[in-house]
Amino acid sequence: MSSASLRTDKLTRQFGGHTAVNAVSASFHPGELTVIVGPNGAGKTTYFNLISGQLWPSSGHIFKGETEITGFSPSSRAKAGVGRAFQLTNLFPQLSVLENVRLAVQAQHGLGHVIFRTARSFKKLRDEAHAYLEATRLDRVAHLPVTALPHGDQRKLEIALLLALKPDVFMFDEPTAGMSVDEAPVILELIEEIKKDASKTVLLVEHKMDVVRSLADRIIVLHNGELVADGLPDEVIALPIVREIYLGIPAEDAA
Amino acid sequence: MTDATLAATSRHAIGRTGRFIVYAIVGLIGVCLFLAPFLFPDVRSQEVASRICVFIVLVASYDLLIGYTGIVSFAHTMFFGIGAYGAAIALKLMGPTWTALLTGGVIALVVSLLLAALVGMLSLRVKAIFFAMVTLAAASVMAVLASQLSDFTGGEDGVIYKIPKLFSPATKLLTDENGKVLKIFGVSANGKMALYYFVFFGSLLLYLVMMRIVASPLGTVLEAVRENEMRAEALGYRVVFYRTAIFCIAALIATCAGVMRAVWLKYTGPDTSLSFAIMIDILLMVVIGGMGTMLGAIIGATLMSLAQYYLKDLMEIASEATAGIPLLPDLLAPDRWLLWLGILFVLLVYFFPAGIAGTLMKKGAH
Numbered sequence: 040m041s042s043a044s045l046r047t048d049k050l051t052r053q054f055g056g057h058t059a060v061n062a063v064s065a066s067f068h069p070g071e072l073t074v075i076v077g078p079n080g081a082g083k084t085t086y087f088n089l090i091s092g093q094l095w096p097s098s099g100h101i102f103k104g105e106t107e108i109t110g111f112s113p114s115s116r117a118k119a120g121v122g123r124a125f126q127l128t129n130l131f132p133q134l135s136v137l138e139n140v141r142l143a144v145q146a147q148h149g150l151g152h153v154i155f156r157t158a159r160s161f162k163k164l165r166d167e168a169h170a171y172l173e174a175t176r177l178d179r180v181a182h183l184p185v186t187a188l189p190h191g192d193q194r195k196l197e198i199a200l201l202l203a204l205k206p207d208v209f210m211f212d213e214p215t216a217g218m219s220v221d222e223a224p225v226i227l228e229l230i231e232e233i234k235k236d237a238s239k240t241v242l243l244v245e246h247k248m249d250v251v252r253s254l255a256d257r258i259i260v261l262h263n264g265e266l267v268a269d270g271l272p273d274e275v276i277a278l279p280i281v282r283e284i285y286l287g288i289p290a291e292d293a294a
Numbered sequence: 295m296t297d298a299t300l301a302a303t304s305r306h307a308i309g310r311t312g313r314f315i316v317y318a319i320v321g322l323i324g325v326c327l328f329l330a331p332f333l334f335p336d337v338r339s340q341e342v343a344s345r346i347c348v349f350i351v352l353v354a355s356y357d358l359l360i361g362y363t364g365i366v367s368f369a370h371t372m373f374f375g376i377g378a379y380g381a382a383i384a385l386k387l388m389g390p391t392w393t394a395l396l397t398g399g400v401i402a403l404v405v406s407l408l409l410a411a412l413v414g415m416l417s418l419r420v421k422a423i424f425f426a427m428v429t430l431a432a433a434s435v436m437a438v439l440a441s442q443l444s445d446f447t448g449g450e451d452g453v454i455y456k457i458p459k460l461f462s463p464a465t466k467l468l469t470d471e472n473g474k475v476l477k478i479f480g481v482s483a484n485g486k487m488a489l490y491y492f493v494f495f496g497s498l499l500l501y502l503v504m505m506r507i508v509a510s511p512l513g514t515v516l517e518a519v520r521e522n523e524m525r526a527e528a529l530g531y532r533v534v535f536y537r538t539a540i541f542c543i544a545a546l547i548a549t550c551a552g553v554m555r556a557v558w559l560k561y562t563g564p565d566t567s568l569s570f571a572i573m574i575d576i577l578l579m580v581v582i583g584g585m586g587t588m589l590g591a592i593i594g595a596t597l598m599s600l601a602q603y604y605l606k607d608l609m610e611i612a613s614e615a616t617a618g619i620p621l622l623p624d625l626l627a628p629d630r631w632l633l634w635l636g637i638l639f640v641l642l643v644y645f646f647p648a649g650i651a652g653t654l655m656k657k658g659a660h
Contacts, residue, residue, distance in 0.1 A: 114528075129525050
């Protein structure tokens with residue numbers, strides 16, 4: 040297998056006496072889509088926050104390729120190619136949908152500091168932003184402020200922002216949560232699309248078993264902050280411990 | 295379309311009418327300020343017009359901080375004061391020359407930039423409330439320094455100085471065939487007019503620079519920082535850098551405004567540049583005009599300056615007009631003008647919660 044694009048080494052985070060993520064070591068490879076599963080409170084989102092930099096680890100290391108990024112700020116990690124979509128919608132509410140995506144596009148082009156040219160005059164930025172809005176079927180609401188969007192559209196915009204960053208490592212935190220049945224496929228198709236690109240690494244936190252089964256190349260199970268299983272989807276789902284902690288079936292019943 | 299998007303679209307249409315009203319008001323103010331020497335040639339009106347010009351710049355630069363980026367600073371008058379004192383002291387020491395004005399201005403800009411960068415880098419990482427306290431402390435220190443270093447600043451008395459000869463009333467900008475100063479619509483084209491247009495075009499230029507800044511990619515990043523700092527950082531924008539940068543830019547613009555004010559007044563003292571009363575004026579103007587709109591600065595600065603200068607006169611007239619009626623003349627007595635100004639503010643904030651321009655141009659829900 041090719042060398043890891045993202046690696047965590049004994050990554051640990053404690054909140055007071057509670058260990059939310061406990062010595063999680065895992066490598067993620069280009070061309071691979073890893074689904075991270077686990078019950079609520081298992082530490083999935085904390086693990087994501089440690090990787091994208093919203094939280095500092097108590098101990099352990101994070102590597103992007105060969106570079107250690109443990110001490111990087113979130114903005115430096117984004118520039119290093121680790122992109123993240125958030126579980127709870129996390130956008131710029133008073134700005135228009137188009138401006139939200141343009142912010143991501145302009146960050147990707149490193150044009151945020153440009154001061155004596157109007158943003159409008161960067162046709163390239165606008166066109167690119169529009170392309171992501173079309174891909175996420177948001178082009179019709181491009182000029183509305185985010186606050187005017189229904190929840191499902193806000194979720195799609197969240198994804199559009201991540202796509203626009205063109206990261207090497209995509210991190211999706213329950214991308215289809217709260218979406219209606221006809222909206223979710225749009226997002227899942229986009230993730231499929233990314234998955235086809237052999238240079239991209241995808242990390243996905245997901246609860247819905249059908250989504251997990253259809254997308255996952257590999258499944259990691261977190262439980263009480265510890266990595267308890269790691270392997271091919273069918274193998275992992277079949278493990279008694281997984282059935283117990285994740286599906287709530289006691290091991291003896293499952294056996 | 296869903297109900298939510300339909301509702302938003304109709305709000306959009308309402309916003310369009312509001313936007314037209316705001317543009318009309320701003321256009322009217324702009325024309326009045328441009329023609330002020332001809333429309334309102336008396337000394338007091340000239341002072342009001344020039345104060346409005348300078349305060350539009352000062353308030354707009356403050357809006358870059360509080361309205362666009364969400365930075366609460368109480369040090370804006372400090373930078374305004376540095377500009378005013380820089381120009382004042384240089385003109386006093388070096389004589390009324392352009393070199394003196396330029397030297398004073400440049401030194402003031404450098405001092406402002408250094409101070410802003412220092413305050414910004416040291417404390418923009420911390421919570422907003424703590425940053426506000428730091429700026430308050432810095433502004434107080436500067437005010438104390440200005441009053442204590444009296445050899446240099448004239449203390450509480452301030453500095454009186456002469457300004458370049460071009461701006462003296464005796465200067466003839468244009469002459470008629472007899473060699474006398476030319477009158478345009480009955481107004482002498484003398485140095486006073488040159489001085490007013492120095493302030494007017496200086497302010498216009500600075501304002502246009504700020505309009506360009508908010509329309510630039512950087513301007514959108516500033517709004518992103520205000521809206522969701524954490525997400526801006528996650529997109530790859532270093533929030534501390536952007537905050538410090540705009541804090542420095544706003545400080546430089548406030549410094550330029552201070553220089554213009556000092557040239558206009560030919561006097562600089564704590565009350566005209568560094569006092570906390572000016573800081574409160576700026577805050578009220580930005581809130582009344584509408585935060586994060588830029589155009590709000592024009593409306594807020596104009597409305598408030600007019601009220602401060604003319605409400606008293608207006609009340610005197612009203613008080614006399616109602617002389618026969620019981621109670622009313624007492625209520626409208628010109629001595630009570632501050633009470634009525636207060637009531638006016640409360641009403642404005644009540645009916646225009648996002649400021650006049652902000653409420654009229656509102657683009658989304660809320």
